[in-house]
Amino acid sequence: MNTYMEQTEQYVLHTYNRFPVVLESGNGVYLKDTDGKEYLDFAAGIAVYALGYHYPGYDEALKSQIDKVMHTSNLYYNVPMGEAAEKLVKASGMSKVFFTNSGAEAIEGAIKAARKYAWLKDGQADHEIIAMNHSFHGRSVGALSVTGNFHYQEAFRPLMGGVKFADFNDIDSVKAQITDKTCAIIMETVQGEGGIYPADPAFLKAVRQICDEKDILLILDEIQCGMGRTGSLYAWQQYGVTPDIMTTAKALGCGVPVGAFVLNEKTAAASLVPGDHGTTYGGNPFACAAVSKVFDLFESEKIVDHVNEIAPYFEEKLEELMKKYDCITARRGKGLMQGLVIGNGVKVGDITKEALNHGLIVISAGSDVLRMVPPLIIEKQHIDEFVQKLSETIDVLTK
Numbered sequence: 001m002n003t004y005m006e007q008t009e010q011y012v013l014h015t016y017n018r019f020p021v022v023l024e025s026g027n028g029v030y031l032k033d034t035d036g037k038e039y040l041d042f043a044a045g046i047a048v049y050a051l052g053y054h055y056p057g058y059d060e061a062l063k064s065q066i067d068k069v070m071h072t073s074n075l076y077y078n079v080p081m082g083e084a085a086e087k088l089v090k091a092s093g094m095s096k097v098f099f100t101n102s103g104a105e106a107i108e109g110a111i112k113a114a115r116k117y118a119w120l121k122d123g124q125a126d127h128e129i130i131a132m133n134h135s136f137h138g139r140s141v142g143a144l145s146v147t148g149n150f151h152y153q154e155a156f157r158p159l160m161g162g163v164k165f166a167d168f169n170d171i172d173s174v175k176a177q178i179t180d181k182t183c184a185i186i187m188e189t190v191q192g193e194g195g196i197y198p199a200d201p202a203f204l205k206a207v208r209q210i211c212d213e214k215d216i217l218l219i220l221d222e223i224q225c226g227m228g229r230t231g232s233l234y235a236w237q238q239y240g241v242t243p244d245i246m247t248t249a250k251a252l253g254c255g256v257p258v259g260a261f262v263l264n265e266k267t268a269a270a271s272l273v274p275g276d277h278g279t280t281y282g283g284n285p286f287a288c289a290a291v292s293k294v295f296d297l298f299e300s301e302k303i304v305d306h307v308n309e310i311a312p313y314f315e316e317k318l319e320e321l322m323k324k325y326d327c328i329t330a331r332r333g334k335g336l337m338q339g340l341v342i343g344n345g346v347k348v349g350d351i352t353k354e355a356l357n358h359g360l361i362v363i364s365a366g367s368d369v370l371r372m373v374p375p376l377i378i379e380k381q382h383i384d385e386f387v388q389k390l391s392e393t394i395d396v397l398t399k
Contacts, residue, residue: 001034021356026053029375029382031361039356040385042374043363047192047224047337050251051297052375058254058293065289072285074278080288087295088262091233092246096268099260099283099291103223103249104138106259110186110245111142111160113263113271114217118183120270121215127183132168134366136193137186137221146186149194168197171206178210184217184245185210189235190225195366196332196339198230201239208241217244217267223259227251227294228304228376230335231311238334251376256290307376310383311335317387318372325394332369336376339369350397351390360389 004022022034029052031039044050051058065080072078085097100106111129118127131137131146138144144153145160153159162181167173168191185207191197211218220243225235227248232238234246244267249259263271281287298304315331318338322328327346332339342348348364355362365371374382 004034019353019356028052028054029378037359039359039361040382040389041361042372042386043361044251044373044375045255046250046363047229047373048250048253049255050227050229050303050376051254051294052377055254055297055377057297058290061289061293062256062286065286068285070284070286071281073280074283078283078285078288080285080292081283084288084291084295087292088248088252088260091295092262093242094246094262095265096263097260098263098272098277099258099288100249100279101257101259101281101287102138103221103247103259104140104143105279105282106223106247106249106261107137107143107146107186107221108140109272109277110219110247110261111146111184112277113245113261113267114184114219116276117217117267117271124181126162126181128162128164128179128181130164130166130174130177130182130185132187132191133165134168134194134197135186135188135191135221137188137223168194169200169203171203174207175210178214178216182214182216184219186219186221188221188223188225189239190230190334190337192224192337192371193365195341195369196337196371198235198332198334199239204236204239204241211244219243219245219247221247223247223249224373225334225337228298228307228335229337229373231304231308233298233304235334252294253287253290254294256287258287258291260291303376307335310378310380313380314338314372314378314383317383321387321390324391325398327394327398333372336372336374336378338372339365340372342368342370346394346397351393354396355389355393357396358389358392360386360393362390 001022023031024034025032031041088097133148135148137147145163148165164177166177220236222234244264246262318331327344328340329343330341348370363371
């Protein structure tokens with residue numbers, strides 16, 4: 001493994017402090033490194049591998065598409081794009097889709113759509129967007145501009161102008177930022193990187209009401225919390241609200257890099273037109289074959305039902321861990337998007353590192369939260385194994 005790690009450090013720009021392991025293969029909810037050591041994966045590629053590794057039917061769909069064509073460009077139609085778009089629209093109850101290569105690109109497109117919608121109303125280009133403190137939407141300039149964390153932004157200012165920040169789950173804070181220039185409010189339905197904070201139902205409904213009253217677009221970022229992770233296909237579907245624009249990625253392709261922003265009928269009819277936005281790879285046949293198959297498997301295998309069946313057991317076991325260890329001070333989350341707050345002299349970074357020695361992959365969220373976003377196909381025995389391995393890890397750090 002040292003040879004592979006040294007090769008990477010020599011030739012790849014050092015923008016990640018990687019864990020000292022070289023992952024080579026996966027099966028189900030497990031990964032193996034180049035030395036053959038097996039790891040229980042409760043990170044799923046940061047909420048990407050919703051179906052785990054090599055789920056029956058998924059690989060075959062991609063291999064079949066490779067044998068046909070992988071790319072044609074958006075100058076032409078292709079079969080998988082139409083199929084994937086129809087399934088995404090019907091699953092979300094919205095109107096139109098634009099496929100991207102990543103979540104950050106989906107955020108960029110959503111921002112452009114919102115600003116174009118406002119520009120068409122009054123011909124002005126000085127509109128404002130309200131985003132949330134402690135949010136995370138990506139690292140490209142537009143996405144970074146609406147990410148409410150100064151640490152991520154500091155070295156890259158000035159960023160996109162016209163962005164104001166409010167406090168998540170504080171409706172008075174949002175109201176204080178609204179002006180006649182506000183064109184959109186953007187938030188994660190469940191904040192991920194900021195520490196696994198679900199939106200309060202009353203807060204989200206109040207924001208939706210304000211948007212309706214003032215013709216402001218509501219953009220909900222479902223990149224991490226979407227695709228069944230919280231117990232519905234999209235987290236906002238549990239709140240009795242619908243966004244004007246939704247962004248999705250990560251588990252949308254279950255391993256293939258793909259994202260999308262989805263617009264309701266009102267926004268789609270009065271925003272982006274030919275020439276306003278584009279992408280070379282977005283919507284290509286290979287990526288869309290993955291999206292299409294993922295939706296098929298979610299439906300046929302009743303993945304969301306399984307999340308709702310298994311999540312209470314997971315939450316129960318996490319609560320037991322919190323009672324057992326003083327270093328676990330709180331639990332937050334929805335469904336299979338869970339966070340444990342770590343404190344009392346133990347650092348979350350030490351847990352993520354030590355866990356590897358016990359054959360467990362977990363990651364952090366923020367400075368003090370241990371994040372669990374496992375494949376949605378986990379069973380009780382995997383949760384029990386997770387508890388055992390995490391307990392062994394904490395025992396080493398607290399003895």
